[in-house]
Structures are given as structure tokens and as C-alpha cells.
Amino acid sequence: MPSSALLPASRLTDLRLQRQSLIAGRSYRCQCGRHVFFRNTLCLACQTPLGYEPDLAQVVPLKPGAEAGLWQLFGSADGGDPGASYRRCANFETPAGCNWLVPLDAPVPSAQSLCVACRLNRTIPDLSLPQNGVLWGRIETAKRRLVSSLLALGLPVRSKLSEDPQQGLAFDFLQSLPGGPAVMTGHADGIITLNIDEADDAKREHMRQQMHEPYRTLLGHLRHEVGHYYWDRLVAGSPWLIPFRQLFGDERADYAAALQRHYAEGAPPDWALHHVSAYASVHPWEDWAETWAHYLHMVDTLDTALSFGLGSEQVEIDFEPFTSSALYRDEEGEEISFLPFVNAWVELTAVLNELSRSMGAPDFYPFVLSVDAVRKLHFVHLVLRQRDAHADR
Incomplete structure (x- = not known):
């Protein structure tokens, strides 16, 4: 099932898509x-x-x-x-x-x-600890939002435990115990691990500041990690792999060395010209996962805005819109399909950032999209539009 980002452009232009046309409203x-x-x-x-x-x-x-x-x-x-x-x-x-x-x-x-x-759950928190019930509830709220978006995009969502042991998806929600090994959030072979401390607002904010990140949420974590899973499903071994390497870089580069270099030296000074976030500059896999997560942010937020009737006639923001030069591949229909989608996002988030500032809250979307980042978002968009030949391999 397509989401609004995958629908004909005339339905998305200027945020005028009607409620009945939305899948993920x-x-x-x-x-x-x-x-x-x-x-x-x-x-x-x-x-x-x-x-x-x-x-x-x-x-x-x-x-x-x-x-x-x-x-x-x-x-x-x-x-x-x-x-x-x-x-x-x-x-x-x-x-x-x-x-x-x-x-x-x-x-x-x-x-x-x-x-x-x-x-999809393989491991849930130890509910004999009272606070873990609260944390698990927050995690599941975010995960349901994630899964509903994946289903709306027509992506395969099958349990690794009971439906598809080879290519399915599962979640481990784990906790670091005193004296034990630290739980690292990540993805491996269809298993997404989340440290449940990420559901503790104070701990997550402390980590965000330590990592110098502008944005850190449960839903953002889940969208990022599931991006790694769908890279395996939609890109690896598919006709998209060579184009991916040309745009994002060669994923065969030493991942551990790249991660160590990032934490020792930080992101390159010009990362914002080429990536959607500083962390995306670590390695091509992380660039894909970050770009994927931002694409899901955009789809779900725009669908939500449109489903409540928000239209561009209520928004008055002057900005330089992205043009066909920002497309990964300038094909017929893309100018009236993807470009209105990304330009509507820029317009909407500019207003939402001002609303957040009016409440003394952090920016709703603390990122600035470069042409290169938009080109990568368009690549994700095309992979999703043309996924049918590979999604069920």
C-alpha cells in the first residue's frame, strides 16, 4: 500500500492532499x-x-x-x-x-x-522491575507507530520468530545490568536490539548531550535501525547495490574502523553538504539508515498534517525550493512526484520549528537538508517505489 509520498504528485502539491487519499493518516x-x-x-x-x-x-x-x-x-x-x-x-x-x-x-x-x-518481540524487559513496565509501554507506543508506517508503505513486516525465520524481523528490548556488559542499540541479521534506557527521558537526554546530537527519540532509533534491516532486504544483492555505492559509498569499507574514527575525530567539517546528519557521515550503511529514518519522519509527519487538513494556504514561508537538480535520477514524473513532497516538508518544518520555539522547546526538526541529502532521500523514495521485484526475495 503506498503512502502519500508515493502517490501521484498532484495529490501532494502544496499540502492539499485530501484525507481520503491518505494511507498513513x-x-x-x-x-x-x-x-x-x-x-x-x-x-x-x-x-x-x-x-x-x-x-x-x-x-x-x-x-x-x-x-x-x-x-x-x-x-x-x-x-x-x-x-x-x-x-x-x-x-x-x-x-x-x-x-x-x-x-x-x-x-x-x-x-x-x-x-x-x-x-515481532523476541525479548521484552523484566517486568518484575516496576519501572520497566513504564519503559516498555513507551517503547511499544513508538514501535506501533513504526510498524503502522512500514505496513502503509507496503513493506514486508513478518516475525522472525513465527513467520519468516530467515528474513523476518524481531526486537530485543534489553537492559544493562550492574557489572554486566553494556547493551548497545543496533541491528544484526533481522534482530533489532534497543537499550531500554532510551525510554528513560532523563537518560536519553543525557546521552543526546554527550553525543552532541540535535535529535534523539525512541521513534528515531527504531526508524534508523529498521533502515539497516531493509537495506538487507531491498538493496543488498539487488540491482540497486551498484547505484547505492555510487551515491552513498562502498559499504564494504571497514565498519568498525569507520566507527572508531568517527568517535575519535568527529564528523568531517563538510558533513552537512553531503549528509542528512553528522552520524550519517560514519559509513555508507549509517548514511543509508539515517536517510531512511528521515524519509520515514517526512512521510509520517506530512501524512499526519494532511490528514488533519493542514494546507499550504495556511503557511506563509518564503524559501528557495529544491528543483530537478536535486533529484537522484531525473525521470519523467519525478518533478511532480518527489519534489513537491520534499518542498512541502521544508515549508512545514519551518513553521513547526517556530511553534516549538514559541513554547521554549527544542526545534521540531533541527536539520537543514542539502542538495546531496535530498538526492539520497530521492534514492530511498525510488527504492520504495520499485521495491516489488526484491521485497519478497
Whole structure:
């Protein structure tokens, strides 16, 4: 399923895309007509139960099904089958607080009925420690947002544990213990490891300052690490590999040496001319993962803005828009497909940064996109548009 970034340009130009054209929108309505949101489990206006139906990419109102514990759609969800039955994810009443639905006729990969997002978990935090429940809840909230975007983009999201042991995806949420080895956030062979300290706001902010980073969030971590996973799925061994090396660099360069050099010497002085972030300058793999993460930031944020009806007629910002010279490959249709998308992003974030400053908060998007960074974003865009021949290898 394409997201707005992959739709024809006329639907995105000037942020005028209508709500019904969005796949990854974030504005939903209860059966009573009130707005409800991605995390909601209950409509506060009419007390109707709610759940997220990932195949429909919608938060939907629910009514009791034929048996206890079963639910059906109220019938207001676009494309939904009012006769279909669902269970709530088994993590609904855990600290994860998952509001996603599991179709009754879907294969159940374990003794528990877990949704498409929760069945990706291989290791969760030790819940005998009270604070870990809070941290896990924050992590799962970010992960559900990530997974919903991946599904909206039509990417393969299959559990390494129960659906695709060879090419699937799984998460380990781990904690560094006193006297034990430090847990490093990263990706290896489809397993994404996250140090749960990243869900502790104070610890994460301390680390952000130590690393001299302008931005550090749970969702940003997850988007970055899943970028490594999809590099393996979409680029490695595909016709995109040689073009990737020409644009990002040769990933066969010694990664450990590159990382050591980065932490010893810092980013090159001219990194901002070529990369989306300083960390992207470490190695071609990190350049891809950072660019991928920023692309997902852009898609989800623009879809959210458009789904709430924000249009360019409300935005008055003068800036020099990117032109076809910033495209990775100037093909027919790209000027009216990708360029409006990236220029809408520049316009929107300029306003959102000012709003953040008005609240005394850090900039919403503390980055400046160079022509080279936009060219790499366009490369990611093209890989996603033409992924079908390789996504299910």
C-alpha cells in the first residue's frame, strides 16, 4: 500500500492532499463522529471501544461480537467488513497497552493472540522491575507507530520468530545490568536490539548531550535501525547495490574502523553538504539508515498534517525550493512526484520549528537538508517505489 509520498504528485502539491487519499493518516473518527487518535482504545465522547485495524490502517469503533472477547466493526471503517470478527491483541492489558486488533481468522503464531506488531518481540524487559513496565509501554507506543508506517508503505513486516525465520524481523528490548556488559542499540541479521534506557527521558537526554546530537527519540532509533534491516532486504544483492555505492559509498569499507574514527575525530567539517546528519557521515550503511529514518519522519509527519487538513494556504514561508537538480535520477514524473513532497516538508518544518520555539522547546526538526541529502532521500523514495521485484526475495 503506498503512502502519500508515493502517490501521484498532484495529490501532494502544496499540502492539499485530501484525507481520503491518505494511507498513513492519523486522523480517525468514532461512530459518533468525534475525532479519535492512533493510541485511543475508547471514545471519551460516547464510550465506544476502539481498536487499530492494521490492514485498514484505521482506528475503528467496535461493538461486541458473538462471543465474549470478540469484537466486530461498527461498519464505519472504509473498506472494512462489518461481519468480520476480531480479538484484541494479547498485550492490550499489559504495560504495552496495545490497542491493535487481530482478525479471528488470522493464523495465531503462539499460544497468545498477538497482533502483527507485538509478535515481532523476541525479548521484552523484566517486568518484575516496576519501572520497566513504564519503559516498555513507551517503547511499544513508538514501535506501533513504526510498524503502522512500514505496513502503509507496503513493506514486508513478518516475525522472525513465527513467520519468516530467515528474513523476518524481531526486537530485543534489553537492559544493562550492574557489572554486566553494556547493551548497545543496533541491528544484526533481522534482530533489532534497543537499550531500554532510551525510554528513560532523563537518560536519553543525557546521552543526546554527550553525543552532541540535535535529535534523539525512541521513534528515531527504531526508524534508523529498521533502515539497516531493509537495506538487507531491498538493496543488498539487488540491482540497486551498484547505484547505492555510487551515491552513498562502498559499504564494504571497514565498519568498525569507520566507527572508531568517527568517535575519535568527529564528523568531517563538510558533513552537512553531503549528509542528512553528522552520524550519517560514519559509513555508507549509517548514511543509508539515517536517510531512511528521515524519509520515514517526512512521510509520517506530512501524512499526519494532511490528514488533519493542514494546507499550504495556511503557511506563509518564503524559501528557495529544491528543483530537478536535486533529484537522484531525473525521470519523467519525478518533478511532480518527489519534489513537491520534499518542498512541502521544508515549508512545514519551518513553521513547526517556530511553534516549538514559541513554547521554549527544542526545534521540531533541527536539520537543514542539502542538495546531496535530498538526492539520497530521492534514492530511498525510488527504492520504495520499485521495491516489488526484491521485497519478497
